[in-house]
Amino acid sequence: MMWRIQVVLLLAFSAVSDAYGQDTDLLSLLGNDDVTEYATAAFKTNRVINLHSLESTAGGVLDFKINHRFGFINGGPYEFFGLDNAMMRLGFDYGITDQLTVGIGRSSFQKSFDGFLKYKILRQSTGKKVMPVTLAVLASSSLNSVKWADPTRDNYFSSRLFYTYQLIVGRKFSDRLSLQLSPTLVHRNLVATRAEKNDVYALGAAGRIKLTNRLAINAEYIYVLPDQLGPDYHNSLSLGVDIETGGHVFQLHFTNSTSMIEKGFITETVGQWEKGGIHFGFNVSRVFTIVDRTKHR
Amino acid sequence: MKKGIFAVCVFLMGSSALLGQKYFTKDGKVSFYSDAPMEKIEAHNTKAASVIDAENGQMEFAVLIKAFQFEKALMQEHFNENYMESSTYPKASFKGKIEDPGKLKLNENGTYETNVTGDLTIHGVTKSVTTPATFTVQDGQVVGKAMFTILIEDYGVKIPSVVKDKIAKEVKIDIESQYLPMDAKS
Numbered sequence: 001m002m003w004r005i006q007v008v009l010l011l012a013f014s015a016v017s018d019a020y021g022q023d024t025d026l027l028s029l030l031g032n033d034d035v036t037e038y039a040t041a042a043f044k045t046n047r048v049i050n051l052h053s054l055e056s057t058a059g060g061v062l063d064f065k066i067n068h069r070f071g072f073i074n075g076g077p078y079e080f081f082g083l084d085n086a087m088m089r090l091g092f093d094y095g096i097t098d099q100l101t102v103g104i105g106r107s108s109f110q111k112s113f114d115g116f117l118k119y120k121i122l123r124q125s126t127g128k129k130v131m132p133v134t135l136a137v138l139a140s141s142s143l144n145s146v147k148w149a150d151p152t153r154d155n156y157f158s159s160r161l162f163y164t165y166q167l168i169v170g171r172k173f174s175d176r177l178s179l180q181l182s183p184t185l186v187h188r189n190l191v192a193t194r195a196e197k198n199d200v201y202a203l204g205a206a207g208r209i210k211l212t213n214r215l216a217i218n219a220e221y222i223y224v225l226p227d228q229l230g231p232d233y234h235n236s237l238s239l240g241v242d243i244e245t246g247g248h249v250f251q252l253h254f255t256n257s258t259s260m261i262e263k264g265f266i267t268e269t270v271g272q273w274e275k276g277g278i279h280f281g282f283n284v285s286r287v288f289t290i291v292d293r294t295k296h297r
Numbered sequence: 298m299k300k301g302i303f304a305v306c307v308f309l310m311g312s313s314a315l316l317g318q319k320y321f322t323k324d325g326k327v328s329f330y331s332d333a334p335m336e337k338i339e340a341h342n343t344k345a346a347s348v349i350d351a352e353n354g355q356m357e358f359a360v361l362i363k364a365f366q367f368e369k370a371l372m373q374e375h376f377n378e379n380y381m382e383s384s385t386y387p388k389a390s391f392k393g394k395i396e397d398p399g400k401l402k403l404n405e406n407g408t409y410e411t412n413v414t415g416d417l418t419i420h421g422v423t424k425s426v427t428t429p430a431t432f433t434v435q436d437g438q439v440v441g442k443a444m445f446t447i448l449i450e451d452y453g454v455k456i457p458s459v460v461k462d463k464i465a466k467e468v469k470i471d472i473e474s475q476y477l478p479m480d481a482k483s
Contacts, residue, residue: 026348026357027390029479030321035344037363037387041378058370095370175384213379214457244379246460247371289369 034128042124042134042172042180045249045285046093046101048206048220049238050257050265054134054170054180056120057095057103060291065091065105066284067260074276082280089260094290107260114261116140124171138166142261159190164262166204179207184222186263197228200267208242216242218251222266229267236269251283318478320349320403320439325474327360333465338372340365347474349441354398356413358391358472380454381420389419391426401432408433413443419452439476444469 043053046063057063067089071082079085091105091114099120106113122135142162148155163186170180182204191198206220222236240253256271256278257264271277325345331338342365347358362383367373377383393415395401401409409432417426428445446467449456456464 026319026350026355027346027359029319029348030323030346035361040363041374058374061370213382244375246375246463287371289371292368293366293370293373 036125036129037127039124039126039134039172042170042178043208043218044216044242044244045251045283046118047251047283047285048180048208048218049240049251049253049255049283050236050260051182051204051206051220051222052116052118052136052138052166052168053206054120054136054168054178056099056118056136057093057101057287058293059095059097059099060289060293061095062288062290063093063095064286064288065089065093066286067091067281068283069109069255069258069260069279069281071279072271072276073278073280087258087260105261107264109259109264111145112142112259112261112264113145114140114142133169133171136168138164138168138262140164140166140262142263156190161189162263163187164266166262170206176210177207179205181205182222184262184266186267188263188267193230196230200228201225202266204266214244218242218253224266232270233267234269234272236265237273247286249283249285251285253281253283254278255281318351318403320351320476321479322347322474322476325358325360325472327365328471329365330469330471331465331467332469333463336463338367338464340367340373340376342366345472345474347441347476348479349395349403349439349476351398351401351403354395354401356391356393356395356415358474360389362387362389380456386419386421389417391415391417393426395430395432403432403434403439404437406434406436417447419447420454422452424451437478441472441474441476443472446470 043055046053046055046057069087071079071085073081075082087107087109089105089107091103093101093103095101101118102116104115116138118136118138120134120136122131122133124134125131144160164184166182166184168180168182170178172178184202184204186200186202188198188200202222202224204220204222206218208216208218210216218240220238224235234256236255236257238253238255238257240251243250256273257269258271258279259265259268271279323346324343325347327342327345329340342360344364345358345360347356349356362381363377365373365376367376393413396412396414401411411430411432412427413430414427416423426445428443430441430443433440446469448467450466
């Protein structure tokens, strides 16, 4: 009787130890530790073309922006199809954290200064924490410093100021395709006529298709809700390519917007694509690492 | 007689625990270094998972590519997006065997020099790798260390000619993991 029990026990234990010993997939013993994986690089840089993309500047990184818009192509051969003229914006964006970006800029067009704050509220992720979209909020303001057109009337400093509030909601659908929507409110302290609204509501839509690891095409369109702007203003449409070369991103594009700041390209776009009112332009982004990330953490 | 059964049980349990003992880590360190004329690149991953089966010397190792931390955020992005294509190949893994597992007594304090041979999979390409490794045992804790060099092109990672001065052809990989005994019941 007893020896039977012993044999049974012996067999049972050897079976157990065998089962362990013959495991071919050892790592499965650790169980599935679900980690949250955040989607990254939905766009090559924090701008689509003019619009802010859903990406932020990484924490501790300074992004120097050099943006140019040449003149309108319909200036013809005399203006060398716009290349004789250029508007530019110089800017610095800095990532305080991976979520919070601040930026300043100066545009030659309207001699504008601008600044913005951008905060990533939600990050698209899979795994332990599932979040289908990335959501960011942007607040920017700008100051038009051109001399008053009519110095004899009462001019207020506040009339020079513009504010933009924008939500950016988007998703990297695949390695190739990212799409985003940007509902926007632009507030203008001073407008030219009573028919033009101080508060302008608009909806931006943008996307990119990645062709290769270093080349992508981008498009953005901003629909301004009707009856808010004067008749000379049009919706902004821009098409371009992103070329990435190590530390730089070159964005080459065609756009009917002259300004490179929110209040400008959303509410003051005068170019019309169908009439050749198109600028060729580029953005160059060069990043500098200010804070070593490995020490940062 | 009952005592006898008890003794046999204890012996069997003990021996199966020792023979089949497995050691694991979930926070192993994997670093790599690329030392090119123009730029030195290094990245660290402290979330490597690994299991060693002390009985037969089998071991496995896996790291998430996205968990490598770089000094420069852009480098990290390019590493994932352009070189390792980590959304397609999220993990690098190693599956192999410790030479002479009999000599390696992970339940006795000491330092053991040995070789580890197995299949290293990076960027979806598997190559056979042999590297010297050191195991140091101290009171049930096992520290495994290994250092070896791989050729980037062996693993099908393409380097564009414009950045060839910034990225070395060879990458040095440095591994250090602190293993703990795995609870036999788990």
